[in-house]
Every structure is written in structure tokens, then in C-alpha cells.
Amino acid sequence: MFGKVLSLKVHLGRIWSISATVSIATLSPLTATAAPLPQTVTPLHYDLVLKPDLKGLTFSGDEKIDILVRAATKEIVLNAFRLDIRQVSLRTQSGLDLGNIQSRFDERDQTMHLALQSAIKPGRYRLLFAYHGSIQQNGSGLFALDEQGKRYLFTQLEPADARRLMPSWDEPSFKATFTLSTVVPSGSTAISNTPVTSDRTLDDALHRVTFAPTRKMSTYLLFLAVGDFERRVRVAGGVELGTVTRRGVAPQADFALDSAAKLLPWFNAYFAYRFPLPKLDNVAGPGESLTYGAMENWGAIFSFEQDFLIDPRAASERQRQRVFTTVAHEMAHQWFGDLVTMRWWDDLWLNEGFASWMEQEAGRRFHPEWSAALAFMRGRDLAMDADALDTSHPVVQPVKDAAEALQSFDFITYFKGEAAIRMLEAYVGPQAWQAGLRTYVARHAYGNATSADLWASMRAASGRPVDAIAHDITRMAGLPMVEASAVCSNGRMLVSLTEKRFHNDGRNDPGPGWHLPVFLGHPGVTPQLVVLDRAAQVSISGCGPIIVNAGQKSYFRTDYSPPMLSDLSKIFPKLDEIDQLALLSDTAALGLAGTATPAAMFELIANLGPNSSATTVSDALSRWDKLNGYAEGDDQGRLRLRDFAETAFLPRLSRLGWAARPGESAEDANLRDHLIATLGGAGVPAVIEEARREFARTNGPMPSLPILTAVSRNATPAEWERIRTMALEETSPQIRASLFEMLGRTHDDALATRALELSITDAPGETTGPRIIEAVSVLHPLEALRFAIAHRQTILQRLDSFSAPTFLADLASGGHDQETLSAVQAYCLGEQASEVKDACATSEALIQGRIRVRRAQMPILYSWLAARG
Incomplete structure (x- = not known):
């Protein structure tokens, strides 16, 4: 899975009261514990028929599970959550019904216990279920997304939402094969992990689509999509590669399809293991999630459109890079995660760290014009910032249940995991590293593995003692x-x-x-x-x-x-x-921590010459922007920082100009966008004035997103209203979501309040509303959190399993005053779920850090700036 926000954000925040009484536990599917299942009974094959009711947002399921009983037992325990089981029976292989079964559900453990009339002997049996369930509208389980009057269905089952779709052994080590059929409206297309084997008309309104049996895989990788889709196909490496989009936007996926066609043969060669499925689709859906952009379902990758399509009206080099990275990350998972899966969620980094590392390797291989160094360092910085807190955890961390698994999808798992791989590759050497990976993949294909299995392969391939280094970097926090x-x-x-x-x-x-x-x-x-x-x-x-x-x-x-x-x-x-x-990163971090002067980074920036790489200038600009955030509310401090930015960065924008030049590099194109959005957003007069002139033009194409970003941050009521009108009239889900998010990033208090009110209306859509609240929290975190608490039930129902437990605490995570800290502590007193408490602890730590920096370090920086005149 490709994380966009994960569990930490880098913005400012505050909080107020806790008047709402709805607990997250009633709304989020994974705040209860879900203990690992006994190994007495294991699944071999699922035969599943799903009948979704798109209008009623319900579905029915008929399921047959071939199971292996390993030891005599009178009870079968498997996962089921929020399913209405209408019928259950157990049969022998010959079809003999073994009598009545008593069902008991444990809502807390999300399990179903089947009590048998008498103990059954070891051997093979078949479980049969008939049941009903609910279709979600929040990006988890079987969920619906609406766009331009049409409804689309998708599944998102990682880490443990397959239990909302079907009774199952919903843990990664219980691998099995699947045969899926679905009964869907006539005219709609269904997509799953494998090709269609039959498509049979039932009547004028319905048809039944059946897919080929899958390879052996974990439940969280099962996938289904239903809607009015358009599919484009290309063959590469002997595999049918497809892009699946809403009808009418298929050309916007051409870059993704081109990328996939290059990547698949390269992955085949790198791992020395050919992609084992006959087809690999990339499926795009409208809407968005706060915490994930894509999911690596085996043979049917899902991505939200903003991470997969390139709308020509908002196309940029950065968007091309984003799409390529998403495709590369999820395709890497087809080997690391799907073919070979971690045994349990404590080794999630074997999936995500490797996919993050391979996306960078792919970028270096196919797009050297992009700065792989900048992408890697930004990810590493996010990991280091999280790792420098007392709330840090090891890369390989204890995970006792599915609720804790949800919180493992964070910067440390992804980016410290990636950095650990980079470090170990450098230590053993690239050739030995690749040889070790090939052995690991071949040895554990269609099975499960642990970190220890990987280190064993590396020892054998390199002859070097990797264990101590690998153990320390992955199992020690900090x-x-x-x-x-x-x-x-x-x-x-x-x-x-x-x-x-x-x-x-x-x-x-x-x-x-x-x-x-x-x-x-x-x-x-x-x-x-x-x-x-x-x-x-x-x-x-x-x-x-x-x-x-x-x-x-x-x-x-x-x-x-x-x-x-x-x-x-x-x-x-x-x-x-x-x-x-790295020197910018280290001097900035040491300066904020108080172990060095915060001006040291500014000294480096001042030494940047006019020919410095666009990548370094862009990184320096981001670091300046972070310091500028610490000056929020300090007008004199912000003026001094703005003056420095005018000297350090404005000449580069003048050289680049505001329009793309023929033959310019990708780095220059990205830097121009970054300079306009950041300097304009900070109110640098020359930039915001030009951005406003561009925005004020009523003829011609829509202003670029960087220009809109600059204007929205400083918007007048009239400008804000124009952007709102643009968002309401926009037909592209990608651009519409960006416009709605911009409405929340305004400095103006009254406009921020209007954005919050807009977030819970039908206008932005179910999945974009929370994004507006999050955008408001960047500059108005206290107001955002007050609003979220006051409308808690409405908001949490719109959030997926990843976002819901931590959303409220995250809104305040960038606070920088005692009022914020006290309010977060008050909010946290009313929360019991462990994942909420963890988010609260992180939020408190970040706020305390900002209070300290504003009090102790920023005055030193201001003095240095004043001394420079």
C-alpha cells in the first residue's frame, strides 16, 4: 500500500472541548482487539458469490470454504465482523451434512465461533455460509464511490477488513486460493484479481461474472470492482497489463500504462522470478483517503484517481512523478507482499519498506531526470522526525492484533524500513543484495516469511555477518x-x-x-x-x-x-x-533540537550559488517553509523570514520565469511550481501579486495549481468565493478535490470557518470533506479540532479504517502553544482505544516540541537574521 499521509503530519494545531459522546470504537471497524486465530483449522479454498445492492448499499454472500482440520476439534474459529449470518453448515468431502452448528460472535475479537455437535477428525471438510453485509462509503471493506451520478464499488481489505466481506481466516499467514463470482447490474463491468472465465446474463437487469481461481494468497489481497469502466490493455513480459478507469477518462491513464509496461519486465529480471499471474490491472477510483493512495491487490492494483490519472488541465512533472511512483510501489508489492507475504503484521516493513525502496530504484532506472535523492531524503526525514520522538517504535514492532496492525502503516515502517534496506545493501554490496533477494523470493514464493528469513538469505549470498546490523536498525527504537x-x-x-x-x-x-x-x-x-x-x-x-x-x-x-x-x-x-x-537536514534538526544554532542551516542556504541544483534549492525552500511555520502568529518574525526568502529564493524564480521553457529540466519545472506555491503562500509581495494577476484573468485556461495554492492561502473573501465556485463546477474529481482542499488552507479565520462548514455538506463528497478539515488544521488547528469534535459522528463515518482512530488527535498535532497542549490532553483523557492514545501521545510530543522551539530557538534565528540586515 502506498501511504500519502500515514500517521504523522507536519503542520500546526490546537483544541477546545470534548462535548461529543460518540466513541471511535462504534465507528471504526478495527479498534477492537482481534487475537490471532488458532491453527487447528486452516482454509484451503474459498468459493464466494457476492450480490451487491448498489442502491441499498448492502450485499449478500454465498460462500463455500474448503478447510483442513489438523487436529480433532469441536470448535472452528474464524473471523467475521458486522456480517448477518443467515445460514451455516459443515459437510464432509463426500457432501454429508454434519448436523446443527451453534454460532457465537465475539464482537471484541471480531471472530465467529462455530460449536459442533461432536468432535470432527482431522481431514478435509467444507463450510457453507449464507449472509448479508453492508457496503461502506468511507474507503474500507466493500465500499461505494459516487461520481457524476454513477456509483462504483471497490474493495479495500488491508489489513483486516476481509472479515467485513466474508467469513474468513483473515490473517496473512492463512493463505488460500479464491474463486469469486459476482451478480451485478447489466451494463456494468466487474474486475477482480484474475481474468473473467464466464459472463452470463441472468435477466434484463443482472448478469453474473465469474473469475478464474487465484493463486494462493492472503485474504487482504482479494479484490472486486464494479462500475461503468473502460479498460485499455497492453502486453508486456507475457502478461496482459490493463488500466481500468471511469468511462471517458481512459486516456488519462496512458502514462501509467506506459510505466507499467516498462516496469514489469524490469521487475521480472531483477527478482529473477516472472510475474506469475496472467494479467495485472491498475484500477482507478474517484474520491480519496487521508491515509492511503493505492493498494497492491494481487493482479488488480487499486489507486485513487489523483494518484493514478493525469488530467491534462492539471498535468505537471510532479504529477507524472507521483503516478510513476505509485505504479512502481504497488507493482513491487506483487513480489514483496503478494507472492511472498509477511507472516504477521510485526514484519509489515517487509512489504512497505521494500516497495518504498524499489520505487526509488525504479525511478533511478527509468527517470534519471527526476531527483531520486530528493525523494529518498524527504522520506528519510519523515522517518527521522518520527524516530526522534519518545513515541517512536522499532521497524519490527510487536503487533498483537488487527487494531495495532492499522497503526503500523507509518513513516517508520515505510521510510526507516526503506533506509534500513539501503544501508544493508550498501554494506553487503548491490550484487550480493540482489542475489539474496532472489533466493528469498524463490524460497518463500506463495508462502509467508519473517525478517529472519531475509537475513538468512543475505548471509548466504554475501558471506557477511549482517545479523547485528540488521537486528539493531530494525529492532531498536530511536x-x-x-x-x-x-x-x-x-x-x-x-x-x-x-x-x-x-x-x-x-x-x-x-x-x-x-x-x-x-x-x-x-x-x-x-x-x-x-x-x-x-x-x-x-x-x-x-x-x-x-x-x-x-x-x-x-x-x-x-x-x-x-x-x-x-x-x-x-x-x-x-x-x-x-x-x-543531508547537511541541510542535519543542521536543521540539530538547530531545532537546540544542540546547535538554528542559523546554521540558513548559513548553508546563503551559500547556495545561482547555479545550485534545483533539487537542493527546492529542499532548502521546504526547510525555510517549515521554519516559517514556527513563526505563525509572530508578525515581526515572519517578516524577517520573508525578507530572507526574497534574497535567497526570489532570484531563482526570476531566472526560471512563470511559464515553462522549451527543453527545461524536470527539476526546474518542479522548482518553479514549488517556488510559486511556497513564496506566494507566504505572502512574498512580488509572487503573490503576480499570482493574483494570473488568477484575476477571466479568459483563458484555469490558473495552474501552484498559482491557486498561493492565492488560496492569502485569499480575500471574493477570491475564496471564486475558488469555491470553481470547485463546485469542476467535473474532474482530481482537480475538484484539490480546489476544495485549497479552501481550507486560508490564513483568514472567517474563511477557515466557512471551509469547515462546507466540509460536512454534500458538495465536496464523502471522502473529500475530511480533507478540507485537515487542510484547515494546517493554520487553524484549534478551530479544526473544535469543529471535528462538535461533528464527530458525521466526520468519523466518512473516514476509512486507517484514518478514523487517529484523525482528531492528528488535527492538533502541529499545535505550538500551551492552550493547544492542554486541550489535547483533555481530549485524550476521554479516549480508551490504544491506537487513539498512541496518536494522542505523538500529538502531545509534537506540540511540546514546537512550544520549545518557538520559545528557545526562534529568537536566536531572528537575532541572526536581524544581524544580517
């Missing part, structure tokens, strides 16, 4: 930091390295002790490798600047001594791009 100092002696640099744990509040902590591969040396020279265990001294030939963690192959922050940092600052524009990004 962010490593390496303190570095150096002296020149007899023509050599003597570098001292000391390992610590980095905290966002700058406290001194020796940490648990990691085994860290450290690559260090002079810029432009092949680095030396040392495996750091607490402390080390390294001798490097030649005196001069030293880069620690050259190429950013390892996962840690570097705290350079002042002389080392000064040496690197002088040659900053000449460093490799990825090392420039």
Missing part, C-alpha cells in the same frame, strides 16, 4: 546520531566518531548501542567503511573536509564539530547533491 570531530596530523585526517541517540529536545542520551556502517572520506573520493559500535577512530589519507555518511547510505544524523561544519559550508555547492540535502 534515531542514531554520530558525533564527528577531526584533526589533521602528518597529512592524514584523524576522525573521531561517537554514537548517541538523537532526541528532538536535544537531551544527552548514549542510546542502546547500534552497529552502524559508516561510509566516510573526502568529497569526491571513494569513502572508507567502518562498522561503528559506540565509538571509533578512523585515519583518512589527506587533509581537508570530510563527509560522514557519504552518499547517505546509512541511517543516522551527523553532528559535525564546528571546524568540520565550517569546512563543509565553504564547499557546500560542490558537494554531491544527496550530501547537500
Whole structure:
């Protein structure tokens, strides 16, 4: 699954009271515990017939499950949740009915217990069910999305919503095969994991579609889509690749189809294991989720349209990159996740970390014009920010039930997992790493695996002792930091390295002790490798600047001594791009933590020359924007920061111009958009004035999204109203959702209130309404949370399983004052679910950090800016 927001956000926030009494447990399907099932009975094959009622938002199911009884038992336990079971029976292989069965449901564990009249012997049997269920409208289970008067059905079953669709052994280790049939309205198309084997008309209103049996797979990978679809097909690597879209927008998926056709043969070769299914569809649906953009269903990937289609009116290089990344991520899952699946959710990183890593490898291979370094570093920064909190957790974390599994889809699982893979690949070498992966995939195909299985394959392939490094980076919580100092002696640099744990509040902590591969040396020279265990001294030939963690192959922050940092600052524009990004990242983090001056990052930015890479400038702009967020409410501070931005970034926008130039690079195109949106949004006069001129034109095409972003942040009531009208009249779901989100990102208090009121009307749609509230929380978190609490039941019913438990706490996660902190603490007192409490703890930690930064670090930065005039 490709996460868009996951569980942490980087914005500001506040809160008020808790007057609503609806608990998340009554609305979210996975806040109850769901204990792992006994192994006494296991499924072999599911034969499922689904009959959805699209108007009534219900469905009926008829199911046959071939099971294997491994030991004599009088009880069968499997998962079922919010299903109305009308009939259940158990038969022998020869068809003999074994008599009455007493059913008992455990709502808390989301299980169904079938008590048999007498114990049955080991062997094969068949369970039969007839039941009814509900179609959701919130992006989980079997759910409906409406667009332009038409209704579409899709499934989203990860991590444990298959139990809402059918009685099943809804855990990843219970792999089985599936045969799915569905009875749907005439004229509609049905898509599933496998090709259609029959399509039979039942009457004038209905037809029955049956799909070929699947390969052995976990329940959460089963997929069904129903609607008025258009399918385009291409063959690559002997596989039929398809894109499935709403009728009329199929050309917008051509870039995705082209990408898939390039990626499939490459994945086949990389893993030395051909994609084993006859077809692979990419299915696009309207709407959106706050927390996921796509899902890797085997043979039938699902993506929301904004992560898959390229609308020509909003096309940009960044959108092309987004679509390619989504396709690459989900296709990588076809091997890591689908063919080989983690045994239990504590090893979710085996799915998500690897897919995140492979999407970057694919980008480097097929689109070198995009900066893979920037994408990787931004993901790594998100992981490091989360890892620097006391609420951090290991990459491989204990998960006791499905509720905890939901909260595992976060920055640490995705991006620290990706960084761990990058580090281990660098340690064993790319060829050995690839050989180990090929062995791992071949050995565990159609089965389940653990991290230990992967390390065994890596040991065998490389002959290197990977276990200590792998164990420490994946099973120890917290962010490593390496303190570095150096002296020149007899023509050599003597570098001292000391390992610590980095905290966002700058406290001194020796940490648990990691085994860290450290690559260090002079810029432009092949680095030396040392495996750091607490402390080390390294001798490097030649005196001069030293880069620690050259190429950013390892996962840690570097705290350079002042002389080392000064040496690197002088040659900053000449460093490799990825090392420039790392130096910006580390100096920013250390400055915010108070272990270094927050001005150190600004010194680096000031040293950027006019020919600095667009990637580095874009990253520097993002870091400036984050500091600008800390100045919210401080008019004098914001003016000083704005003056710095005018000097540091405005000349680059002047050079690029406001219109695309023939033959310009992808990085320049992305940087232009970033500069317009960020500087305009911050109110830099030259940018916002030009953006307003473009916006005021009534003839010609719609202004670009960056221009609209700049205007919406500073919108007058008349400008806000025009954007609202544009959103209401827009026919493209992608553009419409972006416009509605912009309405929430306004500085104006009264307009933010209007956006909140709009969010719970029918205008934005079920799935976009919460996005508006989240947008408001960026600049008005207290108001957003007050509103969400007051309309809690309405809002939570619109959220999917991933979003609902943490949504309210996340709204306040960027607060920066005591009022916010007190309000979040008051809200959290009324919550009992563990995943809500975890979100509350993270929100509190982030708010406390911002309060500290605003009090202790921002005045230092303001003084530095004032001294520069």
C-alpha cells in the first residue's frame, strides 16, 4: 500500500472541548482487539458469490470454504465482523451434512465461533455460509464511490477488513486460493484479481461474472470492482497489463500504462522470478483517503484517481512523478507482499519498506531526470522526525492484533524500513543484495516469511555477518546520531566518531548501542567503511573536509564539530547533491533540537550559488517553509523570514520565469511550481501579486495549481468565493478535490470557518470533506479540532479504517502553544482505544516540541537574521 499521509503530519494545531459522546470504537471497524486465530483449522479454498445492492448499499454472500482440520476439534474459529449470518453448515468431502452448528460472535475479537455437535477428525471438510453485509462509503471493506451520478464499488481489505466481506481466516499467514463470482447490474463491468472465465446474463437487469481461481494468497489481497469502466490493455513480459478507469477518462491513464509496461519486465529480471499471474490491472477510483493512495491487490492494483490519472488541465512533472511512483510501489508489492507475504503484521516493513525502496530504484532506472535523492531524503526525514520522538517504535514492532496492525502503516515502517534496506545493501554490496533477494523470493514464493528469513538469505549470498546490523536498525527504537570531530596530523585526517541517540529536545542520551556502517572520506573520493559500535577512530589519507555518511547510505544524523561544519559550508555547492540535502537536514534538526544554532542551516542556504541544483534549492525552500511555520502568529518574525526568502529564493524564480521553457529540466519545472506555491503562500509581495494577476484573468485556461495554492492561502473573501465556485463546477474529481482542499488552507479565520462548514455538506463528497478539515488544521488547528469534535459522528463515518482512530488527535498535532497542549490532553483523557492514545501521545510530543522551539530557538534565528540586515 502506498501511504500519502500515514500517521504523522507536519503542520500546526490546537483544541477546545470534548462535548461529543460518540466513541471511535462504534465507528471504526478495527479498534477492537482481534487475537490471532488458532491453527487447528486452516482454509484451503474459498468459493464466494457476492450480490451487491448498489442502491441499498448492502450485499449478500454465498460462500463455500474448503478447510483442513489438523487436529480433532469441536470448535472452528474464524473471523467475521458486522456480517448477518443467515445460514451455516459443515459437510464432509463426500457432501454429508454434519448436523446443527451453534454460532457465537465475539464482537471484541471480531471472530465467529462455530460449536459442533461432536468432535470432527482431522481431514478435509467444507463450510457453507449464507449472509448479508453492508457496503461502506468511507474507503474500507466493500465500499461505494459516487461520481457524476454513477456509483462504483471497490474493495479495500488491508489489513483486516476481509472479515467485513466474508467469513474468513483473515490473517496473512492463512493463505488460500479464491474463486469469486459476482451478480451485478447489466451494463456494468466487474474486475477482480484474475481474468473473467464466464459472463452470463441472468435477466434484463443482472448478469453474473465469474473469475478464474487465484493463486494462493492472503485474504487482504482479494479484490472486486464494479462500475461503468473502460479498460485499455497492453502486453508486456507475457502478461496482459490493463488500466481500468471511469468511462471517458481512459486516456488519462496512458502514462501509467506506459510505466507499467516498462516496469514489469524490469521487475521480472531483477527478482529473477516472472510475474506469475496472467494479467495485472491498475484500477482507478474517484474520491480519496487521508491515509492511503493505492493498494497492491494481487493482479488488480487499486489507486485513487489523483494518484493514478493525469488530467491534462492539471498535468505537471510532479504529477507524472507521483503516478510513476505509485505504479512502481504497488507493482513491487506483487513480489514483496503478494507472492511472498509477511507472516504477521510485526514484519509489515517487509512489504512497505521494500516497495518504498524499489520505487526509488525504479525511478533511478527509468527517470534519471527526476531527483531520486530528493525523494529518498524527504522520506528519510519523515522517518527521522518520527524516530526522534519518545513515541517512536522499532521497524519490527510487536503487533498483537488487527487494531495495532492499522497503526503500523507509518513513516517508520515505510521510510526507516526503506533506509534500513539501503544501508544493508550498501554494506553487503548491490550484487550480493540482489542475489539474496532472489533466493528469498524463490524460497518463500506463495508462502509467508519473517525478517529472519531475509537475513538468512543475505548471509548466504554475501558471506557477511549482517545479523547485528540488521537486528539493531530494525529492532531498536530511536534515531542514531554520530558525533564527528577531526584533526589533521602528518597529512592524514584523524576522525573521531561517537554514537548517541538523537532526541528532538536535544537531551544527552548514549542510546542502546547500534552497529552502524559508516561510509566516510573526502568529497569526491571513494569513502572508507567502518562498522561503528559506540565509538571509533578512523585515519583518512589527506587533509581537508570530510563527509560522514557519504552518499547517505546509512541511517543516522551527523553532528559535525564546528571546524568540520565550517569546512563543509565553504564547499557546500560542490558537494554531491544527496550530501547537500543531508547537511541541510542535519543542521536543521540539530538547530531545532537546540544542540546547535538554528542559523546554521540558513548559513548553508546563503551559500547556495545561482547555479545550485534545483533539487537542493527546492529542499532548502521546504526547510525555510517549515521554519516559517514556527513563526505563525509572530508578525515581526515572519517578516524577517520573508525578507530572507526574497534574497535567497526570489532570484531563482526570476531566472526560471512563470511559464515553462522549451527543453527545461524536470527539476526546474518542479522548482518553479514549488517556488510559486511556497513564496506566494507566504505572502512574498512580488509572487503573490503576480499570482493574483494570473488568477484575476477571466479568459483563458484555469490558473495552474501552484498559482491557486498561493492565492488560496492569502485569499480575500471574493477570491475564496471564486475558488469555491470553481470547485463546485469542476467535473474532474482530481482537480475538484484539490480546489476544495485549497479552501481550507486560508490564513483568514472567517474563511477557515466557512471551509469547515462546507466540509460536512454534500458538495465536496464523502471522502473529500475530511480533507478540507485537515487542510484547515494546517493554520487553524484549534478551530479544526473544535469543529471535528462538535461533528464527530458525521466526520468519523466518512473516514476509512486507517484514518478514523487517529484523525482528531492528528488535527492538533502541529499545535505550538500551551492552550493547544492542554486541550489535547483533555481530549485524550476521554479516549480508551490504544491506537487513539498512541496518536494522542505523538500529538502531545509534537506540540511540546514546537512550544520549545518557538520559545528557545526562534529568537536566536531572528537575532541572526536581524544581524544580517
